[in-house]
Amino acid sequence: MSLQTMKLVYQPDPASQDLIFSSSSPVPKLTDPDDHLVRVKAASPCRHELLWEATDTHLFDKGRTPPRVPCPDGAGVIVTAPTTNSPFQPGDEVFFSIDYTSRAGCLAEYTIVKTGEMALKPKTFGWPAAAAAPLSALTAWQGLFIHGNLAIPSSTSQEENAGKRILVTGAAGSVGSWVVQLAEAAGVTSITGVCSESKLEMAKSFGATEVLSYESFSTPSSNKYDLILDTVGGNALRDCWSVIKADVGVLLAVGSDYPENVRPEGAPKVAKSEWYLVKQSRDDLEAVAALVDQGKCRAMVDSEYGMEDYKAAFEKVSDGRPNGKVVINIS
Structure with a gap:
């Protein structure tokens, strides 16, 4: 399968809170042995995240490579996995929280996820709940x-x-x-x-x-x-x-x-x-997923939006006092 372009939403620079939609951006390439290409099904924004890079500069000291795609949380299906040393395979359904201090987030049709940032999606979660859960x-x-x-x-x-x-x-x-x-x-x-x-x-x-x-x-x-x-x-x-x-x-x-x-x-x-600052952890996500499938935990999804309605989704997160997480369905 040859993937060339994709849809995504990006922040043009750290000083801007105006997001831009692109219908034809390059699909990210695997550049590290730990990279997995994931087809994103749903993503979830965080309140004030468009301010993080400008206000918490110490967290972005490595420099964030454009495009600055928002949403650290997501869920999707693995398209390409490393041939060695990965517990995940193409076709696996996963949920994840990306360390996007130097990489793109999840508001795109495809994104790169590291092994330590994801776990298999809880079987009892749909895509919106899975995208809403990781960081929280x-x-x-x-x-x-x-x-x-x-x-x-x-x-x-x-x-x-x-x-x-x-x-x-x-x-x-x-x-x-x-x-x-x-x-x-x-x-x-x-x-x-x-x-x-x-x-x-x-x-x-x-x-x-x-x-x-x-x-x-x-x-x-x-x-x-x-x-x-x-x-x-x-x-x-x-x-x-x-x-x-x-x-x-x-x-x-x-x-x-x-x-x-x-x-x-x-x-x-x-x-x-x-x-304290949360850290990405595959082990912790696996433990959470097990509890979810045992019926001991559930995620709060306030509302869902389509990818083209990303502006309304971010407005709800910032100003609408949501009861739980806002989710943007990608595909």
Whole structure:
């Protein structure tokens, strides 16, 4: 099979948020022994991602080679795989989160994916759910089990995580919902979800054992938590300091602020407080896929758009306050 050109959407330069559609761009070529050519079925954008290269320049220090194709998350079918040392074969259905700090993302008919960035798609997921899951699920998994030191879901994790109390802000959001589900899958029996009043029931549906609105969360409480994962930043992160356990608590953030930057006067010493950056991981995606197919986790898809409606999709992500991830169907 000879593939020459494809459709894609690209960002002309880091300073521009105006995306451009191309109907005839070259199909990417395999240049590394770890490269796989994937036919993209669906892609999912992230909020503010068109600002990342201009504002977080340290993450793009290798230089991003044009075309600057957005959307780190995607799902599709492998077209070409390395002849040696790859666990994947042409025809495999996969989902992935691309490290696009130096490469193209997923808003294209074809993209390059590395072995360590993907796993076989959950059998129970369609293409939209598969594209919506990777980055959010990886962020939650790594927060809980790598940075937060909880025992990963297993036959003994409930015993190992016994007595742990966790809290997550943005509990009904794309990352927070995964935090709640994965914590429940790991046997945590005390999971407090903080979110807006209108989404309290949604947070409960994902497995939160207690839910609080942001207004009630800002009220002083005697409840203290072993692990807090903030996905919101700002006042919500600041309020987390009042309910973290002194000395032994772990306070993690993936939102817009670092915990120490909003630490109020008199806040307790903790075992760890940090902002962390998610890393691509085939192993973590495989673990997530297994839990999905066991019926223990689901992805939140707010809405779906066609490739030609990419502008509307990005507007929804930026301004529409979606309930979950926005997905762009490619083919």
